[in-house]
Amino acid sequence: MQRHDHDHDHLSVETLREALTAGFWDERYGGSDRVWSGRPNQRLVEQVADLEPGTALDVACGEGGDAIWLAKQGWRVTAVDVSQVALAKVAAHAEQEGVDDRLRLGFYDALADPRPAGRHTFDLVTVSFLHVPVDDFGAIYRGIAAAVAPGGRLLVTAHHPEDVATGARHDHGPGLLFEPDRVLATLGADQPDSEWEVEVADTPDRVQETVDGPLAVRDTVVRLRRR
Numbered sequence: 692m693q694r695h696d697h698d699h700d701h702l703s704v705e706t707l708r709e710a711l712t713a714g715f716w717d718e719r720y721g722g723s724d725r726v727w728s729g730r731p732n733q734r735l736v737e738q739v740a741d742l743e744p745g746t747a748l749d750v751a752c753g754e755g756g757d758a759i760w761l762a763k764q765g766w767r768v769t770a771v772d773v774s775q776v777a778l779a780k781v782a783a784h785a786e787q788e789g790v791d792d793r794l795r796l797g798f799y800d801a802l803a804d805p806r807p808a809g810r811h812t813f814d815l816v817t818v819s820f821l822h823v824p825v826d827d828f829g830a831i832y833r834g835i836a837a838a839v840a841p842g843g844r845l846l847v848t849a850h851h852p853e854d855v856a857t858g859a860r861h862d863h864g865p866g867l868l869f870e871p872d873r874v875l876a877t878l879g880a881d882q883p884d885s886e887w888e889v890e891v892a893d894t895p896d897r898v899q900e901t902v903d904g905p906l907a908v909r910d911t912v913v914r915l916r917r918r
C-alpha cells in the first residue's frame with residue numbers, strides 16, 4: 692500500500708467506520724492515483740512459502756495482488772472485499788494473468804457481517820492491512836478467524852502502531868493500528884489451552900517505497916494454526 696496522504700488525527704468512531712464503507716473504497720479504487728502493481732505483500736510471500744497449497748481466503752483483498760499471487764502458487768482462492776470496484780479490478784487482472792479459473796470473488800462487508808464466507812472454511816485465511824475501530828476489532832477478527840478450517844492457518848498482516856510514533860505513517864485513528872498481542876488476546880491464542888498454535892507473532896521492519904523515497908516501516912505479523 693502507498694503511504695496515505697490524509698491526516699486521520701482525532702477522528703470519531705463514526706468517521707472511522709465511514710472509512711470502512713463501499714462508497715469510501717469505491718472512490719479510492721476508482722481514482723487515477725491507485726495503480727495495479729501486481730505485487731503481493733512481502734509478508735504473505737514470506738509466510739506462505741513453507742505451506743502446501745490448498746484452499747485460501749483473502750479477506751479485504753483490495754486490487755488482488757495477494758489473491759492472484761496465491762492462485763499462481765497453486766492455491767484455490769476466494770477473495771472478498773467491500774468494494775465492487777476493487778473486485779472488478781481483481782477479476783480483470785486474474786483473467787490477464789490466466790488464473791481466473793482458480794479464483795472466486797465475493798462481496799464482504801465486515802461491519803454488516805464479520806464472517807467473510809458464511810460457513811465455508813479454508814486451509815489459509817489471510818487478511819492484510821484491514822484496520823478497524825477497536826470496538827469492532829473483536830467481532831470482525833473472530834469472524835474472520837472462524838473461516839479457518841481445523842489444521843488450517845490464519846495470517847494477519849497489519850501496520851504496527853510504532854509507525855505513527857516514528858512519523859513514518861499518519862495516524863489512522865486511535866487504536867486502529869495494532870500489535871500482535873491484540874490478535875492473540877482477541878482469539879484467546881495467548882491461553883495455554885487455546886485451539887490456536889502461535890506459529891509467528893512478530894514485528895519485522897521493512898523499507899517501503901513511497902513517492903517521497905524509501906521509508907522504514909514496521910509490520911505486525913501473526914500466523915496461527917488451528918489445532
Ligand SMILES: C[S@@+](CC[C@H](N)C(=O)[O-])C[C@H]1O[C@@H](n2cnc3c(N)ncnc32)[C@H](O)[C@@H]1O
Pocket residue numbers: 692710711712716732750751752753754756771772773774777799800801802818819820821822
Ligand atoms: C488498506 S486496504 C488493503 C488491501 C489489500 N489487502 C492489500 O494489502 O493491498 C484495505 C482493504 O479493506 C477493504 N475494506 C474496507 N472496509 C471493509 C469492510 N467493511 N469490509 C470488507 N473489506 C473492507 C477495502 O476495500 C480495502 O481493499
